[in-house]
Amino acid sequence: MNCRNFLRTAALSSAAFAFLAFSTSANAQKKYDTGASDTEIKIGNIIPYSGPASAYGIIGKMEEAYFKMINDQGGINGRKITFVSYDDAYSPAKAVEQTRKLVESDEVLFVFGPLGTPSNTAILKYLNAKKVPQLFVATGATKFGEYKTSPWTMGWQPAYQSEGRIFAQYAMTEKPNGKIAVFYQNDDLGKDMLKGLKDGLGEKASMIVAEDSYEVSEPTIDSHIVKMKASGADIFVSISTPKFAAQAIKKVAEIGWKPMFFQSNVGSSVGAVMRPAGIDNAQGVLSLAYAKDAIDPQWKDDEGMKKYLDFLAKYAPFANPAESSAAYGYGQAQTVVQVLKQAGDDLTRANIMKQAASLKDFAPDTLLPGVKINTSATDFYPIEQLRMMRFTGEKWDVFGPPIDSKLGG
Structure with missing residues (x-):
């Protein structure tokens, strides 16, 4: 082999080795568990x-x-x-x-x-x-x-507990002598937010005069709402998912009860809750928001x-x-x-x-x-x-600054 051919062969071998080393390195960087691949x-x-x-x-x-x-x-x-x-x-x-x-x-x-x-x-x-x-x-x-x-x-x-604490702060500020009735889903959704509400009220937890829970298997919650009104409460906290939130808003209006009405965020959709409940019935309902309303x-x-x-x-x-x-x-x-x-x-x-x-x-x-x-x-x-919001007209109006509800470390 002449010198020129030797050098050419050596150069090609070096290039091939470098490419192989690069490829091996690149592949080594790829790590997969079940459910992932190159594609x-x-x-x-x-x-x-x-x-x-x-x-x-x-x-x-x-x-x-x-x-x-x-x-x-x-x-x-x-x-x-x-x-x-x-x-x-x-x-x-x-x-x-x-x-x-x-x-x-x-x-x-x-x-x-x-x-x-x-x-x-x-x-x-x-x-x-x-x-x-x-x-x-x-x-x-x-x-x-x-x-x-x-x-x-x-x-x-x-977190639901954060919502409950913020509702408590707002209620104590706006109605310090108010009486609160809490209607909640009988699972960790309801219990978590109820805990947050009580934690937020602190020494004023006695403001809660009625608590009543419902099961998701119930076809209607009308009787619960009638019981809530009978408690004499002028603040109503509804911790409910869409179907039951709509029923609660509608029933509260039907029986002529006019409490300060707090609705949990998970049951605050305009399309799935407020419109089915009746726009007129939903006026003035309060909730909390972290997302924009696309129709606003x-x-x-x-x-x-x-x-x-x-x-x-x-x-x-x-x-x-x-x-x-x-x-x-x-x-x-x-x-x-x-x-x-x-x-x-x-x-x-x-x-x-x-x-x-x-x-x-x-x-x-x-x-x-x-x-x-x-x-x-x-x-x-x-x-x-989160930010407070009030249902006005056909949409939610967000008001006040973001409220930090930090639970993490």
């Missing part, structure tokens, strides 16, 4: 598409539509999202069955946005034992942010809302802009996409939880100005700011 990220979900909480089914449909948009844009780091969503009918037993199917048969990377306190309670121990992320649960029960006991579980929306004209020039409405027109024409649950699903999906972007090529379950706990001032398009998502290894409560 796919498989996400599982359970939500009540049927049953007493079926009004929330729109959330799953919105998330599916959002992931379709992401896939149309090329996916996340070249990987397409496969979204597997099952109906649990708001039944804890069915939630367990469907979650096992997602993990053991569908082999998803993680479970995202499972809805409802009863369902999430039922699957929490299983997912933590399996070390499968139960990520951005759609419930504000405080237990879903307790990172020490449930390190694979994280909430998303503000004040957001017509807001860049985030423009993106959201454009998305609805192209990918979710089935959604009613008046439904707050539609915006909820969009915001949740946008948040999990941010986590996946941060995760890069390390798509292990451990890294998914690490990135979910590393969100800094992230602001989905649908959140109110000043409300941002922040998490850490000791703070599994992503959204911890």
Whole structure:
């Protein structure tokens, strides 16, 4: 071999070795657990598409539509999202069955946005034992942010206890001598917010003169509302999901009761609650907000809302802009996409939880100005700011500054 050929061969060998070393290094950086590959990220979900909480089914449909948009844009780091969503009918037993199917048969990377306190309670121990992320649960029960006991579980929306404390502060300021009747769903949703209300009232907890709970299996809650009025209360706190929130608002108006009316955020949708209850009946109802109302004209020039409405027109024409649950699903999906972007090529379950706990001032398009998502290894409560709002005309009017309700460390 002459000198020139030797040098050429040596150069080619060096280049091949360098390429091989680069390829090996690049591949070494890619880490996958079940449900992830070079081409796919498989996400599982359970939500009540049927049953007493079926009004929330729109959330799953919105998330599916959002992931379709992401896939149309090329996916996340070249990987397409496969979204597997099952109906649990708001039944804890069915939630367990469907979650096992997602993990053991569908082999998803993680479970995202499972809805409802009863369902999430039922699957929490299983997912933590399996070390499968139960990520951005759609419930504000405080237990879903307790990172020490449930390190694979994280909430998303503000905690119910925070809502209760803020309602208490407002009631004491506006009606310091008022009498409070509390109507609540008989599960962790109701009990958590009731605890927050009592904690917020502190020494004035005696303002509560009546407490009454309902079961989600009840066809109507009219008799409960009549009992609440009979207590002599002039402040009414309704801790209820859409079907029962609408019934409560309507019945309060029908019997001529005019208390200061607080409605929990989960039952405050204009499309799913206020309109079915009757717009006239809903006037003056108070609640708390962390997201923009898509039908409020004040957001017509807001860049985030423009993106959201454009998305609805192209990918979710089935959604009613008046439904707050539609915006909820969009915001949740946008948040999990941010986590996946941060995760890069390390798509292990451990890294998914690490990135979910590393969100800094992230602001989905649908959140109110000043409300941002922040998490850490000791703070599994992503959204911890709320603003008061009052139903006026055909929409909610937000008033006052963001109120920090921080529970995380």
